[in-house]
Amino acid sequence: MSAEIRALEPKALWNKFADLNAVPRPSKKEERVIKFMKDFGSRLGLETIEDEVGNVIIRKPATADMENRKPIVMQSHLDMVHQKNNDTTFDFDTQGIDMFVEGDWVKAKGTTLGADNGLGVATIMAILESDTIAHPDLEALFTIDEETGMTGAKGLKGGLLKGEILLNLDTEEDDEIGVGCAGGVDVTATRNYNEVNVGAGSSAFKIEVKGLQGGHSGMQIHEGLGNANKLMNRLLYRAYDAFGLQVSEIDGGSLRNAIPRESVAVVIVDTNKTTQFVKDMDQKASVIKKEFKTMEPELEINVAETTLPERVMESDVQEQLIKAIYAACNGVYRMSPDIPDLVETSNNIARVIVKDGFIKIGCLTRSSVESSKADLANALTSTFEMAGCDVELSGDYPGWAPNMDSDILKVMVPIYERLNNGEKPHVAACHAGLECGILGTNYPDMDMISFGPNIKGAHSPDERAQISSAQKYWKFVLEILKEIPKRN
Known part of the structure; x- marks a missing residue:
């Protein structure tokens, strides 16, 4: 894995992405990345479980002075789309992604990059590992098979999660806050x-x-x-x-x-x-x-x-x-x-x-x-x-119906404007299939939102993640965690 990726800022995010991308993780074949994630949680001494379908949940208690905030779920999917150019020799079942930096972008050599949704997974891993990032009670939910059936989200049973707010990190425009999505x-x-x-x-x-x-x-x-x-x-x-x-x-x-x-x-x-x-x-x-x-x-x-x-x-x-x-x-x-x-x-x-x-x-x-x-x-x-x-x-x-009265949306919009010189975020539904709609069937009272860094060309060998956008997104994540509303 290229040292130039690990040198990018924020290092916590890009190093976890590099670690993740060294693990083969095509949809329907997530055994290795499930083990990787369970080993990661256990190594941190955190409660780590695998549910009946292969989703991994890692729980981390609130940091000091955050115990009175609403508990949150941070969610991303472990699998990635495996696409390559015809002239590229690559085995997604055995090889890690070969990444490189080109200008303001991280790319892969002839294959999909796995930024969808690997940057979301890496974000959560970095927060779980940190002893300096403030956050409330946190459940990290890593789902499987999002790209070819959403069977992980479909198989997640009600009552397993305790969080009141879900942050889905699977949106691909850094000026967008997702409040709804399509079904399929x-x-x-x-x-x-x-x-x-x-x-x-x-x-x-x-x-x-x-x-x-x-x-x-x-x-x-x-x-x-x-x-x-x-x-x-x-x-x-x-x-x-x-x-x-x-x-x-x-x-x-x-x-x-x-x-x-x-x-x-x-x-x-x-x-x-x-x-x-x-x-x-x-x-x-x-x-x-x-x-x-x-x-x-x-x-x-x-x-x-x-x-x-x-x-x-x-x-x-x-x-x-x-x-x-x-x-x-x-x-x-x-x-x-x-x-x-x-x-x-x-x-x-x-x-x-x-x-x-x-x-x-x-x-x-x-x-x-x-x-x-x-x-x-x-x-x-x-x-x-x-x-x-x-x-x-x-x-x-199912799709995910927009909730414009969302409490977490009311928190995130002013944070975004403050961090971006008054620029307003684009609050919108998207035509992609996010897992929020499915998760909402068993967790109808959970307040859900989706956001992420700029990722272009997802699902194709032209997939690329913008470095400057990842920095913008990372600051946004940290501020959101600080300002999670208090428990009722």
């Missing part, structure tokens, strides 16, 4: 299909869409970023009629909460039409790249001859699939009529797999309004069912 549901369409033998006089091509930025499928869904699955589908649309194109396989996207950056398809066309096919693909690629030249300057669309496969999709199913993906909503479905500039409902067509007689399409539908979330999920279900797919809705989790 996974929409998965599957179908079997028959494969047919490749006919004589056929040539095979590999089509690649790559170089897209990707990013967070909630926080960045409104930015107009390219979705590799939708772009690949544009290339394939109508090509059967023109060139006899048939699909052998498609592999696009990865995680549901990441806007897909890459897609690869293997197709066959009539050998007599290959010249015109390549020309047509180049023309379509040129049009697409022109559309996205501002947002996606690194977009590449490559078409090259490849080894002829033995079998391809039957044409009827292929047509239904391509039309369904074309028709399926991707991006913003509805803006909030109540909160300016807030995306209310959206969908990310995150994963498309076509191979060996099986189709799987994975989407993540988000909304801050339950009825609107159900409406979009029903629209997607109808679209894919008309293409002969079976559709499953799973992983449903």
Whole structure:
């Protein structure tokens, strides 16, 4: 781990982040980081427990003269999104993140950085370890699997936490105080299909869409970023009629909460039409790249001859699939009529797999309004069912309704203004899925708030954390802890 990270200020925060990032911690595989966190709490001599699903809770008594303040919960999630560039050799199951400093930013070499939500975890660790930071009775809640199902938050039982205020450290804009978030549901369409033998006089091509930025499928869904699955589908649309194109396989996207950056398809066309096919693909690629030249300057669309496969999709199913993906909503479905500039409902067509007689399409539908979330999920279900797919809705989790009368919000706003020369914070709900909504189902009376430092490009290899923002955020955290309201 680079010594330059450990030399950054505040050292307490960045050193804990470096310690954490040395531990592999992909979602669903948190065993090592759970042990790491339990060992950390035990080494400090603090009460440390692991609940039934793998969440870790560490309790620290109030510092001197803070015993009469409301007890608090500081919460962040242990897992991180594992994304890397195609040309990066990296094993998230065994390797720690390789970080470096570039100007005012901390980045990772070809992978996600893990600042989401590692900087929140590191913040809490630094406070637990300190003998000089003032705070009330503190419960540190480290949840698991936030990125791929929120099963940690869902599995946390009521009555386990005693805190009255929850500080969620999972917001990615340092001028924002989060008071609400979207809920979500996974929409998965599957179908079997028959494969047919490749006919004589056929040539095979590999089509690649790559170089897209990707990013967070909630926080960045409104930015107009390219979705590799939708772009690949544009290339394939109508090509059967023109060139006899048939699909052998498609592999696009990865995680549901990441806007897909890459897609690869293997197709066959009539050998007599290959010249015109390549020309047509180049023309379509040129049009697409022109559309996205501002947002996606690194977009590449490559078409090259490849080894002829033995079998391809039957044409009827292929047509239904391509039309369904074309028709399926991707991006913003509805803006909030109540909160300016807030995306209310959206969908990310995150994963498309076509191979060996099986189709799987994975989407993540988000909304801050339950009825609107159900409406979009029903629209997607109808679209894919008309293409002969079976559709499953799973992983449903609720949103977090804003409470503008929050006591901790009333404390934090004037602190922010005092620390930032009168600048007002942006008090808002976000379109990401925070755990507060789920935690609130078992802790309905807990006063919750979310905030954090500037993190850009989360869920992509371009993820980066701003050093100056981390310093601003750290001062904010320390002042909040000093001014937690007194017990009633």
